[in-house]
Amino acid sequence: MTAPNRQRRRRVDARHNSERVLAAAIEVFTEHGLEATIPEVAARAGVGKATVYRSYPTKADLVRELALLHLDWIDELAGAALDAARTDAYHALEALLERIATRLAEDRLMVEVLSGVDGIEDERLDNQLEQLLALAHAQGRLRPDATAMDVQVLVAGVARALIELEIGDPAVWRRYARLALSALRPE
Structure with a gap:
């Protein structure tokens, strides 16, 4: 050879x-x-x-790699949501959050690795979320002052609460994802 x-x-x-x-x-x-x-x-x-x-x-490097795999999955979903957002950005964002909520409900490892790894920044996901919000703003579907940080805080808060309450039913997770997002609808 x-x-x-x-x-x-x-x-x-x-x-x-x-x-x-x-x-x-x-x-x-x-x-x-x-x-x-x-x-x-x-x-x-x-x-x-x-x-x-x-x-x-290190074990931290292995856990980081697992977190990156999960982020890649979310990036793919966000890209598809961005394509769908051209006609209805709010529903595209809602569907994205519901898919993520379902996976979080079913995959506690995803929750652990994403919350347990410091310094993971995903510019692609940040950009896609910003574009989704811009389309939703332009379509009048979100409050003018709604930001990507608002979405992240609301979703993270819902996830933490459901984890602490030990709720694993994906339907419940999806419901709270929808409720959290509805807080950002125009008044």
């Missing part, structure tokens, strides 16, 4: 191992919370600890 072929094979193996580690991390952290250890993740993935640490030098 030539050197380039060996390198290519190593890259494929590394990518495969990384995918196995992420899948195992999701399973282990879902079962045991973020208190679970890297050795537990490595065992579930069928790799050695060194393999995990090669890709994720």
Whole structure:
């Protein structure tokens, strides 16, 4: 086997191992919370600890990667909502928040990793949310003073309250997402 072929094979193996580690991390952290250890993740993935640490030098790095996966999912949803917003921005924003609320109700790991990782900024999501709000303002569907921060605070507040109340019913989460957003409708 030539050197380039060996390198290519190593890259494929590394990518495969990384995918196995992420899948195992999701399973282990879902079962045991973020208190679970890297050795537990490595065992579930069928790799050695060194393999995990090669890709994720600290547990915080692994948790950050999981948070980024969730943000990528939200970015995709927000992009689709932005496309739908051209005709009705309020309903597009409402549908986006309902989808996110449903996932949060069903995936407590998502809640933990997104709330447990400091300094995660997602400019794409921020820009998409700003564009959604601009369209909703232009269509007269949101209060003129409604901001992206308002949406984030309302949604985060709802999520925290529902988590503290241990409510896991997605229909309830969707209801409160709609109620929170309705606070931003024109008076």
